[in-house]
Amino acid sequence: MSSNLPKDQEFLLPASTSFIVFSLFVAVMLNWLPWSGWALALRPDFVALVLLYWCTHKPHRIGVGIAWLVGIFADVADASLFGQHALAYTVLAFGGIVLHRRVQMFDLRQQAMHVFPMLLLSYAAYAAVHWQVRGYVAWEYFLGSAVSALLWIPMTLLLQSLRRPRRDPNEL
Amino acid sequence: MDDTRTLRFFNRGPSPAARLVFFSVLSLLLLFVDARYQYLESTRKVLAVIIYPVQRLTALPGETMGRIAVYFETQKQLLEDNAQLRRQHDADAAQLTQLRAIQAEDDQLRTLQELKQRADYPMQMTEIAYVERDIFKRKLFVDKGSQANVQAGQVVVDDKGVVGQVTRVYPWLSEVTLVTDKDHAVPIQLLRNGLRAVVFGSGDISEMSLRYMPVSSDIVVGDVLVTSGIDGTYPPNLPVAQVVKIERDPAYPFARIVCVPLAGVDRHRALLIVSGLPTLSERPATSETSDEPERARKRLKRRKP
Numbered sequence: 519m520s521s522n523l524p525k526d527q528e529f530l531l532p533a534s535t536s537f538i539v540f541s542l543f544v545a546v547m548l549n550w551l552p553w554s555g556w557a558l559a560l561r562p563d564f565v566a567l568v569l570l571y572w573c574t575h576k577p578h579r580i581g582v583g584i585a586w587l588v589g590i591f592a593d594v595a596d597a598s599l600f601g602q603h604a605l606a607y608t609v610l611a612f613g614g615i616v617l618h619r620r621v622q623m624f625d626l627r628q629q630a631m632h633v634f635p636m637l638l639l640s641y642a643a644y645a646a647v648h649w650q651v652r653g654y655v656a657w658e659y660f661l662g663s664a665v666s667a668l669l670w671i672p673m674t675l676l677l678q679s680l681r682r683p684r685r686d687p688n689e690l
Numbered sequence: 691m692d693d694t695r696t697l698r699f700f701n702r703g704p705s706p707a708a709r710l711v712f713f714s715v716l717s718l719l720l721l722f723v724d725a726r727y728q729y730l731e732s733t734r735k736v737l738a739v740i741i742y743p744v745q746r747l748t749a750l751p752g753e754t755m756g757r758i759a760v761y762f763e764t765q766k767q768l769l770e771d772n773a774q775l776r777r778q779h780d781a782d783a784a785q786l787t788q789l790r791a792i793q794a795e796d797d798q799l800r801t802l803q804e805l806k807q808r809a810d811y812p813m814q815m816t817e818i819a820y821v822e823r824d825i826f827k828r829k830l831f832v833d834k835g836s837q838a839n840v841q842a843g844q845v846v847v848d849d850k851g852v853v854g855q856v857t858r859v860y861p862w863l864s865e866v867t868l869v870t871d872k873d874h875a876v877p878i879q880l881l882r883n884g885l886r887a888v889v890f891g892s893g894d895i896s897e898m899s900l901r902y903m904p905v906s907s908d909i910v911v912g913d914v915l916v917t918s919g920i921d922g923t924y925p926p927n928l929p930v931a932q933v934v935k936i937e938r939d940p941a942y943p944f945a946r947i948v949c950v951p952l953a954g955v956d957r958h959r960a961l962l963i964v965s966g967l968p969t970l971s972e973r974p975a976t977s978e979t980s981d982e983p984e985r986a987r988k989r990l991k992r993r994k995p
């Protein structure tokens with residue numbers, strides 16, 4: 519990371535509300551692309567990742583309530599049961615908020631290892647609801663949580679570079 | 691005790707744990723209501739209209755790619771395609787004249803035997819808007835909805851056979867559950883000997899299973915299964931699947947029969963919605979009366995051949 523800020527001040531980077539909304543919107547668009555087959559099984563949950571990013575970096579701006587709302591829209595788009603994604607994202611956001619100080623102490627690789635169990639928990643919540651209602655679980659679904667955790671590193675780098683203000687006009 | 695606590699200068703609202711409990715309970719409540727009753731369908735429709743533009747936007751890259759590919763198709767290819775289609779058309783036309791003759795004959799025989807006449811079903815063309823992104827389900831969305839008079843329960847077919855059934859209708863979209871969806875049941879008949887059965891989806895895109903058939907039942911590999919039409923949901927004689935594997939193990943009461951769907955369940959863009967459901971005569975008063983496709987399907991599940 520080529521940061522001019524010391525590492526422990528990364529969380530001080532500004533984030534405008536419009537930028538947060540835009541990042542969530544892009545994540546939703548990525549999730550709704552026509553994935554199918556194995557790509558669908560391996561697809562990272564972009565919305566979960568971006569939600570988790572904002573929950574750990576700006577826990578007072580994005581919280582459980584917004585995660586729930588995004589989940590409801592995801593439910594309508596995916597024709598899943600009302601509250602299925604909402605429950606998963608609620609659990610995820612709670613995990614992110616509770617662990618946000620802890621996660622920020624580590625470097626990106628270690629952060630990804632913290633993020634993985636949280637994602638796994640959220641995926642498990644989704645699968646558990648499905649199992650309760652329809653009575654079976656597609657196990658390859660959980661591959662997505664591992665891919666998502668791996669994507670945490672590039673996504674954090676991207677979002678942080680977008681948040682970093684450009685002080686020098688000649689800087690690329 | 692209180693002195694050790696940090697002062698709270700800013701009111702941040704309820705704690706995350708309280709919010710977690712609140713929203714989890716809310717989600718579970720919604721889940722329960724949605725799974726058990728149909729109260730939330732109107733809410734779902736309103737939200738679906740809100741997100742419809744975004745959904746179309748996400749489908750745009752794929753559609754644009756398709757259009758660009760079509761644009762760059764060379765003239766030679768187009769000529770070849772045209773010639774092939776014309777040949778196909780000629781062959782089909784020849785068969786169609788035969789079919790007309792057979793239909794007339796069938797009508798005449800039915801009149802003689804005082805049987806009910808076969809009906810033709812109006813169809814409307816539709817295109818796949820996008821495929822379900824949920825790995826647990828085999829569903830897709832087509833771009834005709836209640837604005838085009840699509841109703842839940844209608845059957846969706848392509849040129850080869852049955853693709854699925856409309857299960858939920860939005861203003862400009864409808865949700866189609868594919869025949870390969872887990873536990874989706876289609877009542878069928880063997881084309882060869884008229885044996886009636888029910889074929890179930892397996893949740894796998896290229897597999898269906900014929901359950902509850904005795905080991906001794908007269909089924910061979912290659913048998914074509916067509917809809918029987920006795921359920922009041924599927925019109926009769928639409929091809930559904932073909933038997934590819936049979937395991938007869940005397941230790942089990944039923945044979946394990948694997949079929950593949952005949953329709954390109956995961957291939958085409960253009961599909962047909964069969965409007966005009968067949969009307970069955972009234973059921974006898976003793977049994978439960980319902981014409982909802984959901985319940986009809988459940989009923990069929992119970993009726994083991």
